Amino acid sequence: MILTKERAEALHADKIFFEVNSKPPTDEKYGTVKIGHDFKPKEAVRIEERTGLYKFPYKPSIGGTKYSGLCSMGVMSYSWSPLPEPLKVGRYCSISSGIAFIDSFHPMTTVSTSLLSFATFNHLSRDLVTKDMVKASGWHVRNNKPWPTIGHDVWIGRDVTIALGVNIGTGSVIAAGSVVTKDVAPYSIVGGNPAKHIRQRFPEEIATGLLALEWWDYAPADLVAIGMHDPVAFAATLSECIKDGTIQPYRPTTWIIGKNDSVERMQGG
Known part of the structure; x- marks a missing residue:
């Protein structure tokens, strides 16, 4: 949801607040959220x-x-x-x-609970761990x-x-x-x-x-x-x-x- 001012005004009217006791939205923000935020x-x-x-x-x-x-x-x-x-x-x-x-x-049934068992997304292990290894681990x-x-x-x-x-x-x-x-x-x-x-x-x-x-x-x-x-x-x-x-x-x-x-x-x- 992109927070437009119109949506912010409707949310405020329904008392859906993005800050405690939110004031009506301005052109810049509603509560703690900026107008235009997605x-x-x-x-x-x-x-x-x-x-x-x-x-x-x-x-x-x-x-x-x-x-x-x-x-x-x-x-x-x-x-x-x-x-x-x-x-x-x-x-x-x-x-x-x-x-x-x-x-x-982390997996606990593999030999190690470390990144080496499952982490294809971490630079410490991404060149060593494959998706097939992750699938086999059940992680x-x-x-x-x-x-x-x-x-x-x-x-x-x-x-x-x-x-x-x-x-x-x-x-x-x-x-x-x-x-x-x-x-x-x-x-x-x-x-x-x-x-x-x-x-x-x-x-x-x-x-x-x-x-x-x-x-x-x-x-x-x-x-x-x-x-x-x-x-x-x-x-x-x-x-x-x-x-x-x-x-x-x-x-x-x-x-x-x-x-x-x-x-x-x-x-x-």
């Missing part, structure tokens, strides 16, 4: 209204894949860290600075692992490192400085290296009830009107509103940004 995404992302992507571009581990910093993100979520395009972030998530992903691997830059998934209402603290292939459950909290190597259960609080379970945010019956209601599918204004401070009262009121039809699932305006300057804005309602 993000050149490698794959399509879906960004809902009321989101904040505050840092660009995504810088991988050494040897990993670089990305624009755009990623699929749900309403009321924000990130102070640049994120890779394949990552999908749910709604109502809070992601701090310094987040890193373990997204580059893949991400070790054939999928990117993590981040549910809804997740809070990730500063300087957290996340392994590939993990699922970070809805409602969970990851303490600052943690190294997450395993799935994080919904509504759990984890921390440490490696991250371990500390406690649950809520008693099981409350967490189960919130998950069953899928409250993140409703508009921020409706949730605020119900009241967010007491989980028990919130769940009871939302349940009644759903039953009597006084609240409906939320359809936010969504931007689909793909390759070759493909941009589609889907109006919500």
